[in-house]
Amino acid sequence: xxxxxxxxxxxxxxxxxxxxxxxxxxxxxxxxxxxxxxxxxxxxxxxxxxxxxxxxxxxxxxxxxxxxxxxxxxxxxxxxxxxxxxxxxxxxxxxxxxxxxxxxxxxxxxxxxxxxxxxxxxxxxxxxxxxxxxxxxxxxxxxxxxxxxxxxxxxxxxxxxxxxxxxxxxxxxxxxxxxxxxxxxxxxxxxxxxxxxxxxxxxxxxxxxxxxxxxxxxxxxxxxxxxxxxxxxxxxxxxxxxxxxxxxxxxxxxxxxxxxxxxxxxxxxxxxxxxxxxxxxxxxxxxxxxxxxxxxxxxxxxxxxxxxxxxxxxxxxxxxx
Numbered sequence: 001x002x003x004x005x006x007x008x009x010x011x012x013x014x015x016x017x018x019x020x021x022x023x024x025x026x027x028x029x030x031x032x033x034x035x036x037x038x039x040x041x042x043x044x045x046x047x048x049x050x051x052x053x054x055x056x057x058x059x060x061x062x063x064x065x066x067x068x069x070x071x072x073x074x075x076x077x078x079x080x081x082x083x084x085x086x087x088x089x090x091x092x093x094x095x096x097x098x099x100x101x102x103x104x105x106x107x108x109x110x111x112x113x114x115x116x117x118x119x120x121x122x123x124x125x126x127x128x129x130x131x132x133x134x135x136x137x138x139x140x141x142x143x144x145x146x147x148x149x150x151x152x153x154x155x156x157x158x159x160x161x162x163x164x165x166x167x168x169x170x171x172x173x174x175x176x177x178x179x180x181x182x183x184x185x186x187x188x189x190x191x192x193x194x195x196x197x198x199x200x201x202x203x204x205x206x207x208x209x210x211x212x213x214x215x216x217x218x219x220x221x222x223x224x225x226x227x228x229x230x231x232x233x234x235x236x237x238x239x240x241x242x243x244x245x246x247x248x249x250x251x252x253x254x255x256x257x258x259x260x261x262x263x264x265x266x267x268x269x270x271x272x273x274x275x276x277x278x279x280x281x282x283x284x285x286x287x288x289x290x291x292x293x294x295x296x297x298x299x300x301x302x303x304x305x306x307x308x309x310x311x312x313x314x315x316x317x318x319x320x321x
Contacts, residue, residue, distance in 0.1 A: 013144040020198055021140055025148060027189075027197045028132035029155055031095050034186030035128045036159020037166075038102045039067065041183060042118065044167040044255045044269070045176035052176075053111040057256065063118050064252065068244065070122025078127030079134075086199045086207075087135035090127060092190045097124025102183030139200045146296065150288010157280030164255075164277060168270025239300070246307060250314055251276065 017025070046060045074094070082090045101121035108114035137149050166179060174182075224233045254276075258269045283303075291299035 013141070013147075016141045016143060023196045024198070024200065025136040025140065025152070027091065027193045028136035029152055030189045030192065031091055031128045031132045031186075032152060033155045033159040033162075034095070034189060035098060035125055036156040037163045038098050038121065038159075038183040038186060039064075039125055040160040041102075041163040041166065041179050042067075043252055044164060044273070045171075045179060046253075047256050047259045048176045049111075049114065053114075055111050057260075059111070061253065063115050066115070066119045067122035067125065068248070070119050071126030074123035074126030074128075075130050076126075077123070079130040082131040082134055086203060087131045088193060088197055088199055090131040091135060091197075092193050094124045094127035094131065095190055095193070096187050097121075097127065099124075099184045099187035102180050106177045106180035106183075108177075134203075135197070135200060139202050144292060146291030146299070147285070147289045150291060150299075151285045154281045154284020154288065157277040157284065160277035160280070161274050164270040164273035167255075168267045168274075171266040239304075242304075246311055250311065 042064055046057065046064070050057045050060045074097075078090045078094060098121050101117045101124060105114050105117040105121070108117070133149070133152065136152060137145060140148055163179075166182065170182075171179060223229065255269055255273055258264045258272070287299045287303055
């Protein structure tokens with residue numbers, strides 16, 4: 001006699017999430033990928049910006065540095081807001097914010113104006129990830145959570161791939177201002193979020209309990225610096241800061257190097273950036289997949305160890321004509 005257990009067929013992992021979970025994940029993916037497009041397009045046009053405004057290239061690099069710093073402001077504010085009004089509205093606000101700021105920056109009459117709106121863009125850029133990731137992953141099935149989180153994070157590479165493709169194909173005809181202006185297009189994704197995405201049930205229930213029991217946390221940021229969590233907080237911050245330093249030190253000025261020192265055409269500049277971005281996406285997805293099999297810690301430790309011998313190799317490169 002066949003038992004019930006024997007009659008059960010394993011469900012493919014992609015069929016386990018509900019329709020609502022897939023819609024939420026897709027919204028976060030769309031917001032994050034387009035966020036990457038709006039940010040990384042600037043890395044490809046720093047040289048022409050410095051030439052048009054007659055400012056040192058170091059001044060232009062300060063723009064994207066401040067944009068990254070403002071990301072901290074946006075992420076903190078967005079996370080706090082997402083715990084109070086839900087994940088959906090902050091996600092929509094963040095997408096509108098960085099899209100509009102990029103569009104306005106394209107009309108910059110002076111360098112200070114560009115500096116201001118790209119700095120403001122950093123707030124929207126940072127705001128997208130915490131509410132988007134929470135919306136997508138806090139109710140996602142555990143079996144594939146690591147993999148889908150990896151794909152979501154790695155999709156930053158897809159945004160960079162799109163921006164480099166846009167640079168290679170459009171820069172000659174629309175210039176750096178036009179490339180910034182098309183950064184308003186991600187705002188159209190707000191329609192999708194508004195119509196199809198629902199708040200995660202876990203947030204709805206948790207919010208109801210907080211109000212019923214009057215146990216709302218008003219200053220959650222301070223909690224992660226308390227004695228019991230301080231070590232984990234500092235470790236996580238150090239880990240992420242190290243990743244940003246290594247990543248942007250190597251990749252941030254790579255397009256400028258190809259333009260200024262090697263004097264390559266837009267198409268030839270875009271090609272290695274596109275390949276780099278594609279590998280970033282595939283690698284991030286791979287480590288997300290491994291995280292579901294070897295655990296989260298080793299999926300972080302192993303690639304970090306691999307970076308140690310690879311990163312110094314960039315110091316050995318030389319200009320060849």
